[in-house]
Amino acid sequence: MNVGAILLLILSGLLLIALHILRRKKGPRPKIRPLPAFKDLRAETGYAAESGGAVHIALGNGGLSGEDAAQSLAGLQVVKALADTAISYGTPPIITVGDPTLLILAQDILRRAYERAGAAESYDPSLVRFVAPSPVAYAAGAAYAVASENVTASMMAGTFGTEVSLIADAGARRDLPQLAAAADPRALAALYPATDRLAVGEELFAAGAQMTGDRRYLIGLLAQDVLRIILVLAILVAAGLAFLSSGRGG
Amino acid sequence: MSNLVRRWIPGLLFATLPGLVVLLGYLFSPSPAGSLPGQFVKWRDILIEWAVIVAAFAFLLGIFNILRVHGNRISRRQQGWPYSLVLLLALVLAWVPPLLPANIPARDVANRAVFDYVIAPLGAALAALVVFTLVLAAFRLLRVRRSAGAVLFLVVVAAVLLGSAPFTGLEWLADVRDWIVNVPGMAGMRGLLLGVALGTVITALRVLLTSERPHTES
Numbered sequence: 001m002n003v004g005a006i007l008l009l010i011l012s013g014l015l016l017i018a019l020h021i022l023r024r025k026k027g028p029r030p031k032i033r034p035l036p037a038f039k040d041l042r043a044e045t046g047y048a049a050e051s052g053g054a055v056h057i058a059l060g061n062g063g064l065s066g067e068d069a070a071q072s073l074a075g076l077q078v079v080k081a082l083a084d085t086a087i088s089y090g091t092p093p094i095i096t097v098g099d100p101t102l103l104i105l106a107q108d109i110l111r112r113a114y115e116r117a118g119a120a121e122s123y124d125p126s127l128v129r130f131v132a133p134s135p136v137a138y139a140a141g142a143a144y145a146v147a148s149e150n151v152t153a154s155m156m157a158g159t160f161g162t163e164v165s166l167i168a169d170a171g172a173r174r175d176l177p178q179l180a181a182a183a184d185p186r187a188l189a190a191l192y193p194a195t196d197r198l199a200v201g202e203e204l205f206a207a208g209a210q211m212t213g214d215r216r217y218l219i220g221l222l223a224q225d226v227l228r229i230i231l232v233l234a235i236l237v238a239a240g241l242a243f244l245s246s247g248r249g250g
Numbered sequence: 251m252s253n254l255v256r257r258w259i260p261g262l263l264f265a266t267l268p269g270l271v272v273l274l275g276y277l278f279s280p281s282p283a284g285s286l287p288g289q290f291v292k293w294r295d296i297l298i299e300w301a302v303i304v305a306a307f308a309f310l311l312g313i314f315n316i317l318r319v320h321g322n323r324i325s326r327r328q329q330g331w332p333y334s335l336v337l338l339l340a341l342v343l344a345w346v347p348p349l350l351p352a353n354i355p356a357r358d359v360a361n362r363a364v365f366d367y368v369i370a371p372l373g374a375a376l377a378a379l380v381v382f383t384l385v386l387a388a389f390r391l392l393r394v395r396r397s398a399g400a401v402l403f404l405v406v407v408a409a410v411l412l413g414s415a416p417f418t419g420l421e422w423l424a425d426v427r428d429w430i431v432n433v434p435g436m437a438g439m440r441g442l443l444l445g446v447a448l449g450t451v452i453t454a455l456r457v458l459l460t461s462e463r464p465h466t467e468s
Contacts, residue, residue, distance in 0.1 A: 006277050012451050016459065065305045070453035071446075073462065100312030101305055126319045130312035136376040148330050162380055169383040172390055183446040185439050190384055192403060193391035202445030205453060216461050224452045231444060 037199035038210035049089030053152030061135045062159025063099030075158030077208035083113035095128040098138035103130045139163035143170035156180040160187035168194035261460035
């Protein structure tokens with residue numbers, strides 16, 4: 001039995017439920033630290049659309065059935081937040097995925113955005129593209145989309161490795177504004193030189209809260225912050241106790 | 251009532267309940283077969299099997315998506331259509347060996363040949379390209395972002411790369427590299443991974459509590 005994991009889950013669950021009950025639909029919205037990666041993203045989507053091109057969103061190689069499902073869901077939040085804006089400008093985003101389970105959800109999000117805009121008949125499922133299941137082949141295919149299509153901004157949010165530099169390089173060659181959000185340290189090392197609008201590690205999970213301001217996402221982010229503080233304190237206490245006990249032993 | 255049916259019942263039935271069972275199956279594993287935790291483990295395995303089947307169907311949809319996207323590109327003679335043609339031909343040809351009868355010896359040979367002589371070398375070639383794009387990105391960084399962070403990044407990259415190479419007279423750089431990797435590098439990595447783990451836990455709990463519903467309108 002994994003006692004540590006059970007305790008962490010119970011603590012997180014209780015915290016999340018408590019915050020949901022306490023801050024639901026009343027009181028001021030929780031304030032969050034603005035992240036440069038997501039700042040004015042909707043407005044930028046608008047600018048990109050005004051210039052007649054589409055926004056490319058790369059969701060990476062993660063799917064919904066693996067350990068990177070949470071990162072994939074965070075990537076989908078970016079699609080959710082931008083779809084309405086992009087469609088209202090008449091320039092829907094081009095979305096590339098490397099896992100077919102994500103393909104279905106991304107298509108569904110786009111279809112619903114078209115329905116909300118009253119243009120369900122204009123929805124084209126091929127705007128969401130399954131490129132390849134292997135990470136490098138996916139990155140090469142997504143890079144080709146950035147390089148060859150009428151793309152005016154490139155966003156990368158989801159599960160990536162070092163191969164993401166292929167996509168970033170394609171964007172840099174065309175001098176496109178680029179935004180990236182990734183959790184894997186290897187991907188972050190590859191993305192850091194490519195863009196200064198980079199959401200690092202857990203900041204990926206802040207995408208929904210930052211871009212939509214939705215209370216559900218804000219509460220999740222708040223719970224994450226509280227848990228982080230608890231974890232830091234626990235590490236400090238454990239380190240202090242270990243130091244003291246080693247001093248006594250010596 | 252309609253809110254209950256549309257919003258809560260599908261969420262509870264298809265997200266919360268299976269999610270909890272799978273989670274409990276992992277938390278209480280290994281457990282004796284007849285016990286309640288053992289039942290969780292059993293149902294976890296069944297549910298994961300179902301998920302694998304659904305994911306396999308998703309793959310079929312993925313293939314249809316590829317056929318649609320590239321078929322459209324070929325029929326409309328869009329830019330790069332010959333690449334799409336090559337892709338579709340390769341897709342169809344790759345299906346041939348696995349579809350041959352199992353008693354034909356050429357089946358396994360052809361299957362292996364597709365992996366050994368096409369997929370593996372192409373993958374390796376693309377992976378090799380990543381090195382060049384990384385170096386290019388580092389040079390571009392010097393040009394477009396002259397900040398202290400950028401300089402530090404490049405100095406660390408140079409120190410680690412040189413420290414990994416067996417240059418005579420630069421043995422001390424190997425110690426510097428080891429320190430960078432094992433002390434600040436490892437500390438940063440652990441902090442990052444802890445943050446990601448917390449984000450993952452919260453996202454998973456939001457799905458379990460039906461606060462996150464990627465499959466519905468709300």
